[in-house]
Amino acid sequence: MINMPQFKDIRGHQQIIRHLQNAINLNKVSHAYIFNGEEGSGKNILASTFAMALQCDRKEAEPCLECRSCRQAENRNQPDIIRITHEKPNSIGVEDIRVQLNADIMIKPYSSPYKIYIIDEAEKLTVQAQNALLKTIEEPPAYAVIMLLTTNADEFLPTILSRCVSLNLKTVEDADIKKYLMEELQIPDYQADLCTAFAQGNMGKAIKLASAENFNQIKDETVQLLKYINEMEISEIVEAIKKISTHKLDVQDYFDLIMIWYRDVLLFKATSDVDSLIFKDEVRYIQKQANRSSYEGIEAIINALENAKARLNANVNFDLVMELLLLTIKEN
Structure with a gap:
């Protein structure tokens, strides 16, 4: 039923x-x-x-x-x-x-x-x-x-x-999504914050991530990639993304997780406020990236993520899309 x-x-x-x-x-x-x-x-x-x-x-x-x-x-x-x-x-x-x-x-x-x-x-x-x-x-x-x-x-x-x-249909308020995840799905506060930010007002997306059996593995693999992306070769990054995208979530959803990371970097660069971050426990790496990148550079990365999502929607070759995106991330 x-x-x-x-x-x-x-x-x-x-x-x-x-x-x-x-x-x-x-x-x-x-x-x-x-x-x-x-x-x-x-x-x-x-x-x-x-x-x-x-x-x-x-x-x-x-x-x-x-x-x-x-x-x-x-x-x-x-x-x-x-x-x-x-x-x-x-x-x-x-x-x-x-x-x-x-x-x-x-x-x-x-x-x-x-x-x-x-x-x-x-x-x-x-x-x-x-x-x-x-x-x-x-x-x-x-x-x-x-x-x-x-x-x-x-x-x-x-x-x-x-x-x-x-x-x-309009987007659902973040507070409503977080409340639902914590009350109905009984997920912890930190996970609810991440799923809510990831969902961008879409309840279904929040539930999908929150219900993923391997939520912590998905998050950890994505965070590992983002923490060390500057030290990695392009081929290593492409392999890492391919590995991540073998999970049940769509590769588009990873772009959303990556987007949240760079929004945190941008927010920290502008305000130095740890409490507003979604990835609070990675503040050392977020600070490092915020110091290393310019505002224009971070915005270029966020725009490149949006473009990559649009290209995948238009069925452009996956490897090509990833290469363009990762080059932009490395450059900025």
Whole structure:
């Protein structure tokens, strides 16, 4: 069973939650919603909780978690909450939409007030699939609710955007993330600080790092690399990064950890304040790097990290990206 929260248990996103609950209370539920936010930002939890509340037997703005429909939704077998799947990893094709949604939506709900379709990774919808979906969104049956979950709403046709209620997920406050990690996942203060800084307002990312079995190993290997990077040869650094990236975390996540380190270096250079640092226990090395680098040099490194992330997103060769990044770090 998937442990589903109620709206009141979700951290952050209060504006969106109010919007969804008002729609239920005022009986003004739209036929189509776009949940737009980066990976791990909470799209799935918001959409799933909304779907569960819409189908809940108590007909209130908060799912009860106790009725038959809520229990089915928790077990992912509520017959009127349908999740669209796709065979191809990088695209949701026209047949996926025709077969799983268009052909099915005319059949009335089995046991609920609504028939709800959740399309995760909706940015992968091909143009043909979007056009097929558009026909349904333009003239949906009264009981239909379609939820598009995406990391990039710009991929949608303007006609889709204009017919959906767009909900853009914002970042969650650091204090809320840290509190959640310490209370719900019971991780120590120092680890919660690092995971929160790493997450940059994304609860999913914070939980992912906090839940990594080898958290301390990941952190230690990253810190070892950064402490001695100036003394290392480029080939040694590339090997070290390759070794680190064999862990479950994405190499992009390492860039975020490295980013936190250089933000600490920049912060210490500007303020000499140890208490504000995330890597407090490495202050000797942070001070050494702060003394050695100029402000421009540290900023060049932070910019190079952002560029490296963008290049990897654009599928530029991994070794080439790493070499450019590491040369910038060595130079500065």
